[in-house]
Structure formats: structure tokens, C-alpha cells
Amino acid sequence: MLSKLLRRSRLPATSLALAIMLSGCASLPSSGPTAGKVRAAANDPRGLGFQIVNLDATAFRQLAGATGPTTEGRFAPLAQDARVDRIAPGDELQINLYEVGVTLFGSPSGLGETAAGAGPAVESGAATARRFGPLTVASDGTIRLPYAGRLQVAGSTAYDVQRMIEQAFAGKSQNPQALVTIVSSPANSVYLFGDVARPGRQQLTAAREHILDTLAVSGGARIASDDTTVRLTRAGQTVAMRLGDIRPSSSDDLLLQPGDRVELVKEPRSYSVFGASQRVSQVPFEAPSVSLAEALARVGGPNDAQADPSAVFLFRYDAAAVAAGKPIIYRLDLMRPESYLIAQAFPMRDKDLIYIANAASGPVTKFVSIINQLFAPVLTAVVVSDQIRN
Known part of the structure; x- marks a missing residue:
């Protein structure tokens, strides 16, 4: 019938040659390998030597009893153990000095002279409080107080500095008492x-x-x-x-x-989908966990026109498995009812890759489609011509 149409339409010989060339279905465009090609690659000694694990009932029982991967223990x-109360250069200290009786920095009546660098005296009964600071610990780890000179405080605690100040003023003031507060500590x-x-x-x-x-x-x-x-x-x-x-x-x-x-x-987690899916895409998790079933549903599942639903592959990069020479590829057969339960229990991981294999009949279907596109106009022209003559 086709040759009759070609003779009647006087189709050029070049078109016949083109049709013959298109018979090489293997050269037609494809979104990826078929299931058979994936299996062949697994057995290729020159390749990575990966292992294909079928997600079947046995795998489901193993998944049910297995614990998921964890990163616990990294930190x-x-x-x-470290101290957080040691004074260091750059710290700021607030020092309050309490005196009774005849004081070094002021009298109980508050009429005594104010020493350089000291704050105002505050009376509390027979005691007088004098405030210093905030004082910044110098790069050499010291602070300077009037009548006490330079005190090496770096590496000490606030309590140590209190005792240090009280000893420095002993004999110069009547029963001095110090209170040291660390106001700011960049080092801690x-x-x-x-x-x-x-x-x-x-x-x-x-x-x-x-x-x-x-x-x-x-x-x-x-x-x-x-x-x-x-x-x-x-x-x-x-x-x-x-x-x-x-x-x-x-x-x-x-x-x-x-x-x-x-x-x-x-660092958003995501997975990628390739092959005969409704759309090739990178999909963010946007949830604490995502199952394989949810991952497939988000991209519309296998494409009815070109996919092999019995060959859904999940490629998971595992550095340890690759180093051991045993990379694993999981295969899910969506033609089996139990596969949907398994897909619900199979957790996705960050950067997983789902590949939906092309159906083995895909190249033939595409070839027929191309033939139809080539000769449909010719058939239409012949039909119209017959109607005109009739």
C-alpha cells in the first residue's frame, strides 16, 4: 500500500532513502538506557562493577528491621573540658573596694579626697565603697590600681583577683574588702x-x-x-x-x-530525577523525611508513553561502598503491588538520584511516529487528490 501511495504521489527517491536510514532505531534520541542496558553495565568488568538490589518482599522485611543512617557522633x-572563668587580655573588670574607719580613698563622711581613677565614694553606715572600672586587662595581662600598682590578673579567676587586691591594700587601708566582676570577656x-x-x-x-x-x-x-x-x-x-x-x-x-x-x-537536601519521567528535575525535600513513593509522586511518576515501570532505579552515592568496589543501585518494580508498600518504607537520602528506565519498545514507537509524520502529509494529499478526481 505504501509503495502504491509513493508511486501515485511521485515521492522523490531521497525520501525512500531517508525512511531506510531511520530504520536504525538505536540511533534515535532517548532519555537514557533501558533496564537491559543497566543490567549489562552491572556485569561489565570494565565498569564500576555495581550491584543491583531488587526492592522486593525480602528487602521490605530487612528495611522494617533496620535502623536508618545517622550522623550521630560526629561532634x-x-x-x-575547659574553664570559662579565667581572665585574659581584653577582658573588662568591675572592681568595688570596701573600707571601714579611716579609709584610703575617702572618709566615712564622704569628705575625703578622690584618688585618681577611682569613682565616687558611697557610704554605707561605717563602710565606704569605691568603684573602679570597667578596667580593661592590658595585653600583658595586667591592670593598674591606685596605691596597688600593676597586678598580674591574666589566668586568674575573679575570686583570685579579689584576694590579690585585698593583699595589695593590706596595711594601707583598714580591713579592705574587694568585689570583682567580669563585665565582658572576649576570651571566654x-x-x-x-x-x-x-x-x-x-x-x-x-x-x-x-x-x-x-x-x-x-x-x-x-x-x-x-x-x-x-x-x-x-x-x-x-x-x-x-x-x-x-x-x-x-x-x-x-x-x-x-x-x-x-x-x-x-544546605537544602534534594534529590534528582532522570529518564522517562513526567519531568526531569531536582526536587528539594522540604520535609524532615521523604519516602521513595513520595519522591516519585512529586515528579508525576513514570511517563506512560515511554517508561518501563518495572525498572525504576535509585542511584545512591556511598563513598565507603565505592571505595570497597561495591556500589549499590536499587531497583523498584512498580508492576508488582507490594512495591508500593516498599516504596513507602524506603527513605530517600540527600543527593539520591532516581532514574526511570525507558521501555524497550521506545525506539520502535518513536520510529513509527517519525514514519507517520513523514508520510501522513503524502497520504492526505493522495486522499484529497482522489476526492478531486472523483
Whole structure:
């Protein structure tokens, strides 16, 4: 019939040659390999030598009894004990000196002279209080007080400095008593930056703040915790883990130390879909967890016109498996009813790749479509011509 139409339409010989060339279906465009080609690649000794694991009933039972991957314990090796009450250069101290009777810096009546650098005297019964500060600890770790000279305070606690001041004024004042308060201590602080609501320096206290405590005080992360990575730098070592994986009072919720740097980084989790799907795309999780069934539904599932629903592959990069020479590719057969239960229980991971294989009949279908596009105008012309002659 086709040859008759060609003779009647006087179709050029070049068109016949084109039709013959199109018979090479393997050269037609395709969105990816078929299931057979994936299996062949798995057995190719020159390739990666990956293993295909079928997500069947056996796999479902294993998934039901298995625990999911965890990053717990990444911060735990950095745990150390450190003091947060040691004075260091750059700290600011508030010093109150209390005297009774005949005082060095003023009389109980408040009429005595004010020493240089001292605040006004305040009477409280027979005692007089004199305030100094805030005083900044010099780079050499000292402070200077009138009649006491320079005191080496770096490395000491506030209580140590109190005793130091009282000993310095012994014999110069009647029963001097000192009260030292650390107003500001950059050396005993941590630094928060990145995607945190209120970045900056946060001073540690004797209550000993954990990572989550400090983030809570700073307003927390600007985006969802599951899409936020915490990078902790301590003593030149940097370790990162998802904020959502840090549980309160866990080994990863470390006690912060002076000088720690905590950076919050926006790193949304996502997966990619290729092959014979309704659309090829990169899809964000936008939820604490996403199953394989949900991942397929978000992209419209396999394409009815070109997909092989029995060959849905999940490529998961695992550095340890690759190093061991045993990369794993999971295969889901959507033609089996139990596969939908398995897909509901199979959790997606960040940067997973779903590939929906093309049907083996895809090239033939495309070839027939091209033939129809080539000769449909010819057939229409012949029919119209016959109608005109008749």
C-alpha cells in the first residue's frame, strides 16, 4: 500500500532513502538506557562493577528491621573540658573596694579626697565603697590600681583577683574588702555566624552552655533545621553535621569552649530525577523525611508513553561502598503491588538520584511516529487528490 501511495504521489527517491536510514532505531534520541542496558553495565568488568538490589518482599522485611543512617557522633570526638572563668587580655573588670574607719580613698563622711581613677565614694553606715572600672586587662595581662600598682590578673579567676587586691591594700587601708566582676570577656566567648538569626559574639557563663543552648539564645537558624548544617571549629579542626541531627543532651550537643566558632550554613537536601519521567528535575525535600513513593509522586511518576515501570532505579552515592568496589543501585518494580508498600518504607537520602528506565519498545514507537509524520502529509494529499478526481 505504501509503495502504491509513493508511486501515485511521485515521492522523490531521497525520501525512500531517508525512511531506510531511520530504520536504525538505536540511533534515535532517548532519555537514557533501558533496564537491559543497566543490567549489562552491572556485569561489565570494565565498569564500576555495581550491584543491583531488587526492592522486593525480602528487602521490605530487612528495611522494617533496620535502623536508618545517622550522623550521630560526629561532634562527640571534639568533646573537651575547659574553664570559662579565667581572665585574659581584653577582658573588662568591675572592681568595688570596701573600707571601714579611716579609709584610703575617702572618709566615712564622704569628705575625703578622690584618688585618681577611682569613682565616687558611697557610704554605707561605717563602710565606704569605691568603684573602679570597667578596667580593661592590658595585653600583658595586667591592670593598674591606685596605691596597688600593676597586678598580674591574666589566668586568674575573679575570686583570685579579689584576694590579690585585698593583699595589695593590706596595711594601707583598714580591713579592705574587694568585689570583682567580669563585665565582658572576649576570651571566654564563642562566635556565631552564617544563617543564624542574631550572629555575633556570645559570652560563656559558669552555667556552661551547650551548642543548642547558644543557638536558642541567638534566635536559632533562619531556615529549617533539617536543611541547615552546623560547622563547629575547635582548635583548628572543623566538623559539620545537620542541625536536625543534634539532639538535646546528646553526645553531639557539646559544651562550648572559649574560642569555638559555630557557623550555620544553608544546605537544602534534594534529590534528582532522570529518564522517562513526567519531568526531569531536582526536587528539594522540604520535609524532615521523604519516602521513595513520595519522591516519585512529586515528579508525576513514570511517563506512560515511554517508561518501563518495572525498572525504576535509585542511584545512591556511598563513598565507603565505592571505595570497597561495591556500589549499590536499587531497583523498584512498580508492576508488582507490594512495591508500593516498599516504596513507602524506603527513605530517600540527600543527593539520591532516581532514574526511570525507558521501555524497550521506545525506539520502535518513536520510529513509527517519525514514519507517520513523514508520510501522513503524502497520504492526505493522495486522499484529497482522489476526492478531486472523483
